[in-house]
Amino acid sequence: MKFLSHCSTATALAAAAAAAVLAAPAAQAGKADNSLVWSSNAEVTAVDPFFDTSREVIVLAQHVHDGLVYWDPATGDYLPLLASAYRWVDSRTLEFDLRQGVTFHDGSSFGPEDVAYTINFGADEANGVLNYGDIKWLDRAEVVDADTVRILLDEPFPSALAYLALTLPILPEGHYDAAPVGTDGKKRYQAVPPVGTGPYKVTSFKPGDHVDMVANGDYFADGPKGKPAIERLTFRTITDDTTQIAELMTGGVDWIWGMSTDQAQMLKQAPNLTVLNAPTMRISYLTFDIKGSAGSDAFTKPEVRRAFAHAVNRENIAKNLMGESSQVIAAACHPTQFGCAADIAGYDYDPAKARALLAEAGYPDGLTFEFYGYRDRQVAEAIASDLAAAGMKSDLRWLKYAALRDMIREGKVGVANMTWGSSSIPDVSAITSYFFGGGPDDPAKDPEVMAIIARGDSATDPAERRAAYAEALAKIAEAAYWVPLFTYTKNYAFSADLQFAPTPDELPRFFRASWK
């Protein structure tokens, strides 16, 4: 239970457990039989990203299924996976040549009909796929010939490849035909056993408990995922993170993630474990009531927003509260995302300059305001403290995410510390376009910025897209519509004998892992 995870007593006990076990080497069952057990706190309901959108299922799906393309975190390129080549025919049509000789785990051959079936199933709103919001730009797929398939888009959507890589694993034609019918008379698509072409086959699945997988011996070695080195892979749900730590230390599991910074520091003392702090695609930022509808016109003034940007010691918060791999950002996007310009001018930490800007905006004695947050209280308190030191005194209000988002949309929030993970989509359209393209979450609705973003969103030429987004990001920074703060990080702990490298998309690639 989560409240236990955050309980200081539990943390202290975990520390005691660690201290007790430091001298004792953990059992290494995984290395001995070339298996790996990884654990997380999510209860998986289906190994199918259409019907369970949790991060753990996206991770599992990367192992059990393949998409048409694969995002390479090292280069940021989209490499053909089940495709052998792809091309934009026009701004609404993508064409894929398919890899030959691929078979599904049930022995059936992979072909263009499977791609068309999967895409058309997901694109049909009546089927109720849970990630429909991510793929509603899809119109349909058409078989061109025995080796080629075309995907038609409802509207120009240059980041389609990112979504095809992440959320659209290809299923065999007719996969859901045998779905059982529930007591409510509807088909239970999530009850269909998972079948993919991926590097691992599911051998046992108990919803909410575990997923057992074995390496797919027929997997193609020349693809970007490569043949898996570890023979058996198991996912276990362990909801209590201190229990996860105890299992890691006793060799019950080989790999865990998401521990607190305190827990990670404590685990670093164990010689038989590797503990890493790695970047994620989530960023933290300040957003303002730019339209002045929350009862004050203070945040309609760019000088006030710039004063906020100069007042927060972002470097300090990033290193001390997030971890060593957190980085301070100046642009309204994550540095690893396509189109996130690296040369955006930021605001240095300068409380005196912040005070001067406040005075210039008509607040020589400082200002008071309500400051909202929902995710990291420590971060919000540190920001509030920095702001107070520069003359901006806040009353911290804590809300649930959905409630706070609705209040921001309704213009009832002066300043809020928000975060955005972009659903791990490595493209600025998942963040900059979303927040500044004129949608319901756009705090500025600046017509000029919206027009530039629309240009980037509809171009298929990468250079043209980059140029448009860089121009929009510069204008957002100059006007200080947001104060981008820092990137989030994630802690990983695993057996020191495991060769594993985390990636910023938070999708652990166990098919690349091996025992030393």
Place this chain on the structure above:
Amino acid sequence: MAAFVTKRLALALLVAIFVSSISFSLMFLTGDPAIAIAGEGATEADIEVIRRTFGFDRSFAVQYWDWISGAASGDFGQSFYFNQPVVELLAERMPVTATLAVFSIGFALLLALPLGILAAVKRNSLADRLSLALATVGQATPSFWLALMLIVLFAVNLRWLPVSGADTLAHFILPSIVLGYYASPSMMRLTRGGMIEALRSDYIRTARAKGMLPRTIILKHALRNAVLPVVSVAAVEFGFILGGSVVVESVFSLRGIGYLAWESIGRNDFPTIQAIILVYAMIYVCLTFLADVLNAWIDPRIRVA
């Protein structure tokens, strides 16, 4: 005895009907269930679709009748979260919780009865005080703390027992100790009190005068009377363990009913919550009924009360 059993059965049936209506109403007490399921970001159109899909647009009476008639035939509907029949979920999870409850109550009785008898026989001695201290500590100790301490000692340090999971019976030892220890103090104190009272009574004095062995007097004569309230409390504690194992199931990663109930509340999974409440209420009703019958069988005076 037959009249007594019939009366108790009728009472149990009334309680069952009452609880079923309350558990069904719970879904509507927090407002429109369609809004709760849709979440805060949903539009009115989304909510309307959910209302129609789940049949919330029908009258309360019709919905209740549908649900209770389904429940009577073992159909509790579909879980919103797992999208599988709730009865399947309960069938998957119940063995874990039942095993845990049986082991726990067994451990609690093994601890409570001997210590309660010892405390009564050696009244006001060091043994009595130590038993009392053990009982007090048992009730004051938070179960998650005890669970983590046992994990540290027996799983992490000594490596005698597994940390978490439900693969073997060994996985149930630590959680059963945690739950059983928490349940034992009330039974221990009742055994002690009952034994002290029984040992003072005339028939025990007579037994002693007849030269019976102390062991026979304590175990055969005194304990039979002293154990009466313990039977009732054990039944209630068993029900408590079944329903109150949320924390222990979470810490030891046991996929049981208690944990399912907790998670279902967080997910607004109403069919699952309703089914668990009803099933637990039925278990409580059955346990109380059995305890009453057992008491009446042990002590004939109760049958005419």
